[in-house]
Amino acid sequence: MILRFGYVSTALSLWEASPSRTLTFTNWKKLDENTCNEKLYAATEQNLRNTIRALHYNIAHGFHLYRMSSSLVPLATHPEVRWDYLTPFGHLFKEIGDLIKNSAMRVSFHPSQFTLFTSPKEPVTENSITDMIYHYNMLRAMEVHGDATINIHIGGAYGDKEAAISRFDHNFNKLNPSIRKQTTLENDDKTYTAEETLQVCEQHSLPFVFDYHHHLANPGNEEFADLLPRLYATWQETNKTPKFHLSSPRSATVFRAHAEYVDLDFALPFINTLKSFGQSADIMIEAKSKDKAALKLVEELSKVRGFKRIDGGTIMV
DNA sequence: ACCTGTCAAGTCTGG
DNA sequence: CCAGACTTGACAGGT
Numbered sequence: 001m002i003l004r005f006g007y008v009s010t011a012l013s014l015w016e017a018s019p020s021r022t023l024t025f026t027n028w029k030k031l032d033e034n035t036c037n038e039k040l041y042a043a044t045e046q047n048l049r050n051t052i053r054a055l056h057y058n059i060a061h062g063f064h065l066y067r068m069s070s071s072l073v074p075l076a077t078h079p080e081v082r083w084d085y086l087t088p089f090g091h092l093f094k095e096i097g098d099l100i101k102n103s104a105m106r107v108s109f110h111p112s113q114f115t116l117f118t119s120p121k122e123p124v125t126e127n128s129i130t131d132m133i134y135h136y137n138m139l140r141a142m143e144v145h146g147d148a149t150i151n152i153h154i155g156g157a158y159g160d161k162e163a164a165i166s167r168f169d170h171n172f173n174k175l176n177p178s179i180r181k182q183t184t185l186e187n188d189d190k191t192y193t194a195e196e197t198l199q200v201c202e203q204h205s206l207p208f209v210f211d212y213h214h215h216l217a218n219p220g221n222e223e224f225a226d227l228l229p230r231l232y233a234t235w236q237e238t239n240k241t242p243k244f245h246l247s248s249p250r251s252a253t254v255f256r257a258h259a260e261y262v263d264l265d266f267a268l269p270f271i272n273t274l275k276s277f278g279q280s281a282d283i284m285i286e287a288k289s290k291d292k293a294a295l296k297l298v299e300e301l302s303k304v305r306g307f308k309r310i311d312g313g314t315i316m317v
Numbered sequence: 318a319c320c321t322g323t324c325a326a327g328t329c330t331g332g
Numbered sequence: 333c334c335a336g337a338c339t340t341g342a343c344a345g346g347t
Binding site: 022024115116 | 323324325326327328329
Binding site for chain 3: 009010018020021022023024026027071112113257
């Protein structure tokens, strides 16, 4: 079995490589039209070029898994701004897509926690739809929209989880089917446990992204190992390797916060459970030190008996 | 060159 | 019912 590792957004090993440069609405309002446009264009171009740099870096280091920044286009979804980023930057999105396809990179987006389909407030759902369309538009401009995924959480509980999930069922179906098809759901660290998220995934035929750190923070009644058959089943139709998230708690007291690196001893029970299950897995590292943390974990893991590094970001078990 | 406050978003808690 | 906490990288503005 193969374990592939990836990281999120910024390759910290590269100089000045943020793909998330932005312009806030407050500052946008202060500027005249020309300056606004200049700033929006400059930030977007840099973000896209830094995404290209990250992809080259990934290829060079053997990372086959990468989560792109959700902040590639500043103010793309703001109702008072909403500018056309696809026409002027189509060629860069295309270049990114070509790079992804040529290198068989597995990419995804992860909209923020404000994109959710459980809210009783209509405008919240509308904003979430707008945000999902924004992410999907970018994937389409890259021409990877049939392959790349958009990962979200279920949302809030509002004191009544059952009612909230009914709203999810209703609101999520307002999305275009082709967007729904690329969506994955992840268990969160406070509200929806792995088992609850898995149920919703099964209901909507969505792949389930299991986050180990969230699971320990919000475990519910189920053991990770017991969920694996159902979890893998949600990916069956996609022909993709199931995807997992892995991070370490910053400390026992600030358990939910992410640490700089992934502690090997923290990660081993998770990795060993996957090993016992015996099927390949793609693991997204969500640590403050990003690519450096992913490389460090792979390095440390390769020294454990039974794990062989076959590539910068890949382990054979 | 650094530090501090502000910015976006929605939910949840405490008062 | 309302204010503040939560979260996080980036940026503006001040020193």
